[in-house]
Amino acid sequence: MSDSTVYRASTTAPVNIAVIKYWGKRDTALNLPTNSSLSVTLSQKSLKTHTTASCSSSYSGPDSLLLNGEPEDIQSSKRTQACLQLLRRFRKDVEAKDSSLPKLTDMPLKLVSINNFPTAAGLASSAAGFAALVRAIANLYELPHSPTQLSLIARQGSGSACRSLMGGYVAWRAGSSKDGQDSIAEEIAPVSHWPEMRALILVVSADKKGVASTAGMQTTVETSTLFKARAEEIVPKRMALMEEAIQAKDFPKFAETTMKDSNSFHACCLDSWPPIHYLNDVSRAAMNAVETINRRAGELVAAYTFDAGPNAVIYYEEKNEKLVAGVFRYVLQAVTGWDGEYGSNIPLNDRGGLEAKTVMTLKSGVSRIICTGVGGGPEQTDEHLVDERGQAVKV
Amino acid sequence: MSDSTVYRASTTAPVNIAVIKYWGKRDTALNLPTNSSLSVTLSQKSLKTHTTASCSSSYSGPDSLLLNGEPEDIQSSKRTQACLQLLRRFRKDVEAKDSSLPKLTDMPLKLVSINNFPTAAGLASSAAGFAALVRAIANLYELPHSPTQLSLIARQGSGSACRSLMGGYVAWRAGSSKDGQDSIAEEIAPVSHWPEMRALILVVSADKKGVASTAGMQTTVETSTLFKARAEEIVPKRMALMEEAIQAKDFPKFAETTMKDSNSFHACCLDSWPPIHYLNDVSRAAMNAVETINRRAGELVAAYTFDAGPNAVIYYEEKNEKLVAGVFRYVLQAVTGWDGEYGSNIPLNDRGGLEAKTVMTLKSGVSRIICTGVGGGPEQTDEHLVDERGQAVKV
Structure with missing residues (x-):
C-alpha cells in the first residue's frame, strides 16, 4: 500500500x-x-x-x-x-x-x-x-x-x-x-412494514425564497405565543398517535395527524413576529383539492403536508392511486414529472369534483410533479464519484 | 293622540x-x-x-x-x-x-x-x-x-x-x-381622547364566501389545539397592553398588539379542523406592504388587521397619512374610493419601497378603498325612513 x-x-x-x-x-x-x-x-x-x-x-x-x-x-x-x-x-x-x-x-x-x-x-x-x-x-x-x-x-x-x-x-x-x-x-x-405508502410532490413556483428555516424556527421559538403549547403538549400527543397509526397501518389516522400537524406548524409560523408565510394560494388550492378528494371518497385517502415552503407533499396508499394521484394527473396533465417507476403507471381519473378555481390555481402554480413513495435508507454503491487517482469523475 | x-x-x-x-x-x-x-x-x-x-x-x-x-x-x-x-x-x-x-x-x-x-x-x-x-x-x-x-x-x-x-x-x-x-x-x-386614528380599508375581491364566522369560530373552539392558550392566556395579556397603548396614545404599542392579535386569530383558524382560511395572497401582500412601510419609517406607523375575510384594515395616525396611506394611494391610484372627508386629501407618496410582486398583487386584487377614521357612537336623527302615515320612505 x-x-x-x-x-x-x-x-x-x-x-x-x-x-x-x-x-x-x-x-x-x-x-x-x-x-x-x-x-x-x-x-x-x-x-x-x-x-x-x-x-x-x-x-x-x-x-x-x-x-x-x-x-x-x-x-x-x-x-x-x-x-x-x-x-x-x-x-x-x-x-x-x-x-x-x-x-x-x-x-x-x-x-x-x-x-x-x-x-x-x-x-x-x-x-x-x-x-x-x-x-x-x-x-x-x-x-x-x-x-x-x-x-x-x-x-x-x-x-x-x-x-x-x-x-x-x-x-x-x-x-x-x-x-x-x-x-x-x-x-x-x-419500509417492508407498510410499503404501500406513496407520495406525490407538487412543486410550486415560489416568487422568492421565503424565510430560511433556521432563522424562521428561532423567530417562532422566541416570539410565537402559541408555540409553547405546540412543543410541550400537542406534538408529544401527536407523536404517540402517529406511531400507533403507523404500527396499525391506519391510513385515516395517519392522514388526520399529518394534516393537523402541518397546519399547526404553519399556524405557529403565522403567529411569529414578524409573521412567517410559507403557504400561498397554490398551497391552499392543494389543501382544498385533498379535502375534496377525501370528501368524495367518504374517508381520508390523502394527506397533505408542507415544509418551510409552498410545495405540497401528498401521501396516499397505492390502492388509492387512481382516487388521489389520478385526479392530480388529470388536472396537471401538462406538467412535467408523470414518469419513472412511481409516476408512469398512475391512471388518469376525472376532475374529482374539484372546484374550477382550485383547478385553475393548481394549473397556473404547479411547475412540476415528483411521484415517489416510501423507501429504504442509505445504500452503499461502487459507483464512485472520485476515480482511483483521486480525481473527481465528470458526470 | x-x-x-x-x-x-x-x-x-x-x-x-x-x-x-x-x-x-x-x-x-x-x-x-x-x-x-x-x-x-x-x-x-x-x-x-x-x-x-x-x-x-x-x-x-x-x-x-x-x-x-x-x-x-x-x-x-x-x-x-x-x-x-x-x-x-x-x-x-x-x-x-x-x-x-x-x-x-x-x-x-x-x-x-x-x-x-x-x-x-x-x-x-x-x-x-x-x-x-x-x-x-x-x-x-x-x-x-x-x-x-x-x-x-x-x-x-x-x-x-x-x-x-x-x-x-x-x-x-x-x-x-x-x-x-x-x-x-x-x-x-x-374619540376626543385620540381623534387622530385613521383607517384605510383595502377591499379584496374574494372568489367565494369563506366559512361564516359563527360556524368558523365554533370549529376553532372545538378543534384548535392552540386556541386554549389564545383565549385563556394570550388575549387577557393583550387586552391589558392594548388598553395601556390607547390610554397613552402609544401608536407603536397599539400597532404591534393589533398585528400580533390578528395573526394569532388567523393562526388559530389555520389550526382548526378542517382548517379555515381567510387570508389570501392579496391579504399577505397588504401585510408585506405594511411591514415595508414600517421598516422604511424606522418605527411602527401602520398596523394591519383582518377579520373573517381577506379585506385588510390598516390603522395609522393622521400625521403619518402620507407615509402610510400615501403609498397605497400611489400604488392603487386606479382603484375607487379615494374620496370623502378622509380620502380626498391623502397626498400621493411614492411606491414606498414596496417590492414589484407586492405592488402587482395589490393592484390585481384590491377592488376598492375605503378611507375612514375613528368616530363616535350612534347618532339620533330626524331623518326618518318611515313617514308619518307609517309608510317606508323610498330612498
Whole structure:
C-alpha cells in the first residue's frame, strides 16, 4: 500500500418528509430540537444524494467538498466541521484499537456529491446531503456505529438529516439531555412494514425564497405565543398517535395527524413576529383539492403536508392511486414529472369534483410533479464519484 | 293622540373593527365570548347603518324589518327575536311606572334600515345593523338605559354589535357569569381622547364566501389545539397592553398588539379542523406592504388587521397619512374610493419601497378603498325612513 493510495467509499442517501414537523431548536449549536418529529423516508429511485468520500495522504490542502460540480466552502461551515470532527474522533478510536489499520484520520478528505433532484424543484436537499456525507465517511472509515449512533452526527449537520440515515418510518426523539446524546433518530418501522405508502410532490413556483428555516424556527421559538403549547403538549400527543397509526397501518389516522400537524406548524409560523408565510394560494388550492378528494371518497385517502415552503407533499396508499394521484394527473396533465417507476403507471381519473378555481390555481402554480413513495435508507454503491487517482469523475 | 298615531325614532350606527379579536363563543345562544375583545369605532361619515324604528296600533301583522329595500324574515331569526323581546321587557318596566305613557309594547314594530356601505364591499354589516336596531328601538321606547346596559341586548343580536353602541375605543368584557349579565361593552376612551386614528380599508375581491364566522369560530373552539392558550392566556395579556397603548396614545404599542392579535386569530383558524382560511395572497401582500412601510419609517406607523375575510384594515395616525396611506394611494391610484372627508386629501407618496410582486398583487386584487377614521357612537336623527302615515320612505 503506497503513500498515494486513494481510499474511497460511496453511498446514496434519501430525502425524508416529516409528518410530525421539526420546528424550533432548544440548542442552536448542537441542533437540539424543541420537540420530537417523525418522517417518511422517500424512495431513492426518485430523489437521492450520491456522495463519495475519499481520502489519501497524496491529497494536498484541507478537506474539500464538490457539490453538483461546484466547490463548497466547508472550512467556514461550522455544521460541516462538527460532522467531520466527530467522524474523525470515531475513526481514531477504531485506529487506536488496531494499529494495522491505515491512519485515515490524518489524511485530507475529498468529498464529491451530486443531487439528482430536478433543477429548481425547491426541495430542501440538506437532509439527504448531510446523511450521505456522514454515511459515506462512516463507510470510508469503516465505523462500526449503528445508523442511530451516526444520527447524532448527522443531526449536527442538519437537524432533519438524522432521519435520512434510516428507511421507512423514522422518529427523531427530541431527548432532554444538555449534550444531546439522547437526541437521536430511530426507525420505528421499516419500509417492508407498510410499503404501500406513496407520495406525490407538487412543486410550486415560489416568487422568492421565503424565510430560511433556521432563522424562521428561532423567530417562532422566541416570539410565537402559541408555540409553547405546540412543543410541550400537542406534538408529544401527536407523536404517540402517529406511531400507533403507523404500527396499525391506519391510513385515516395517519392522514388526520399529518394534516393537523402541518397546519399547526404553519399556524405557529403565522403567529411569529414578524409573521412567517410559507403557504400561498397554490398551497391552499392543494389543501382544498385533498379535502375534496377525501370528501368524495367518504374517508381520508390523502394527506397533505408542507415544509418551510409552498410545495405540497401528498401521501396516499397505492390502492388509492387512481382516487388521489389520478385526479392530480388529470388536472396537471401538462406538467412535467408523470414518469419513472412511481409516476408512469398512475391512471388518469376525472376532475374529482374539484372546484374550477382550485383547478385553475393548481394549473397556473404547479411547475412540476415528483411521484415517489416510501423507501429504504442509505445504500452503499461502487459507483464512485472520485476515480482511483483521486480525481473527481465528470458526470 | 288617536289610535293611528305612528311613533318613530331614528338613529345611525357605526361599524367597528376589532384590534383584539372576538373569536369563539362559550355560549352560542347568548353570544357569550370565550375572550374579551377591543375595537375602534369607525366614522359614520364613511360607513353606517341608518335605522328607523316605528310602531303603531294601526299597523297590522307581526313585527317587520325592511333592510335595504328588501323584507327580512325576522320572525324566524332567533337573534332578532331575542333583541325585540328584551327591548319590550325594558319598555314594559317603563310603562308600568308611568301609566300615562302609550302602551308601545303592544304595538307591532315596523323597522326600516339602510346600509350606506359600498355594494359588494364584503364588509360585515351585522355589527352596525344590530346596534342601529337596538338603539333605534331604545329611542322609540324612550328607555333610560345606558349604552353599556343596551350592549347586553345588542350582543345577543350579533356579538360584535355590542361594541358599535359606543364611539372611540370600546372593550367588550367577556365576563364569566352563566347568564351573561357581565358580558358587556364599555367605552374605554372617547374619540376626543385620540381623534387622530385613521383607517384605510383595502377591499379584496374574494372568489367565494369563506366559512361564516359563527360556524368558523365554533370549529376553532372545538378543534384548535392552540386556541386554549389564545383565549385563556394570550388575549387577557393583550387586552391589558392594548388598553395601556390607547390610554397613552402609544401608536407603536397599539400597532404591534393589533398585528400580533390578528395573526394569532388567523393562526388559530389555520389550526382548526378542517382548517379555515381567510387570508389570501392579496391579504399577505397588504401585510408585506405594511411591514415595508414600517421598516422604511424606522418605527411602527401602520398596523394591519383582518377579520373573517381577506379585506385588510390598516390603522395609522393622521400625521403619518402620507407615509402610510400615501403609498397605497400611489400604488392603487386606479382603484375607487379615494374620496370623502378622509380620502380626498391623502397626498400621493411614492411606491414606498414596496417590492414589484407586492405592488402587482395589490393592484390585481384590491377592488376598492375605503378611507375612514375613528368616530363616535350612534347618532339620533330626524331623518326618518318611515313617514308619518307609517309608510317606508323610498330612498
